[in-house]
Amino acid sequence: MKRLNIGIDIDGTLTEPFYWLRRANDYFGTSVSENEIVDYDYHQPLGVSRQESDRFYDQYGELLHWEAKVRPGAQLVIRRLFKQHNIHFITARTEAMRQVSLEWLKQYDIPNDSLTLLGSTEKVATAKRLRCDWFIEDRYENAVALAASNVPVLLIDCSYNRKPLPDNVIRINSWSQVESYIDTTVSMGNWELAL
Numbered sequence: 001m002k003r004l005n006i007g008i009d010i011d012g013t014l015t016e017p018f019y020w021l022r023r024a025n026d027y028f029g030t031s032v033s034e035n036e037i038v039d040y041d042y043h044q045p046l047g048v049s050r051q052e053s054d055r056f057y058d059q060y061g062e063l064l065h066w067e068a069k070v071r072p073g074a075q076l077v078i079r080r081l082f083k084q085h086n087i088h089f090i091t092a093r094t095e096a097m098r099q100v101s102l103e104w105l106k107q108y109d110i111p112n113d114s115l116t117l118l119g120s121t122e123k124v125a126t127a128k129r130l131r132c133d134w135f136i137e138d139r140y141e142n143a144v145a146l147a148a149s150n151v152p153v154l155l156i157d158c159s160y161n162r163k164p165l166p167d168n169v170i171r172i173n174s175w176s177q178v179e180s181y182i183d184t185t186v187s188m189g190n191w192e193l194a195l
């Protein structure tokens, strides 16, 4: 059976998407709801400058990542996939967040073969280097860029990514769908047949 390389984003994909929102609302004195976050760059919906949102992240980022909740089903699906495939976490978090990210993964008992902290949203080069057969993501722009480089994407549905998708990006609603797409890819031998 082919051993696939599966690239997985962390924030909003492995974690629930809005775990940071309560603290952000407290910090900025706002009351923005989840449905109002229609852009991945959340400083705009919150009505604050990028510098202000960066300052908030500098102060609370580590705590937020530690408090993040895992998406339902993700642990079980990743543990099962890990037995047959390579699991690579690829995140835009900075290298400074390595320790908290590793401890969080350990706390939730989420196995993996590697963790790459890019400090940027540019994921294509890493996906290519790790020869990712699939990428699981929540950010629309990343999904489009990966798809354009022939890396098929499973895009977890969120309020901020509801835009038209290329053929090799599939919108999914749950981690159980991740497992079924990957299982089908393996049994068909080709991701295009899994669609």
Ligand SMILES: [Mg+2]
Pocket (backbone or CB within 6 Å): 009, 010, 011, 012, 013, 137, 138, 139
């Ligand atoms: Mg993300």
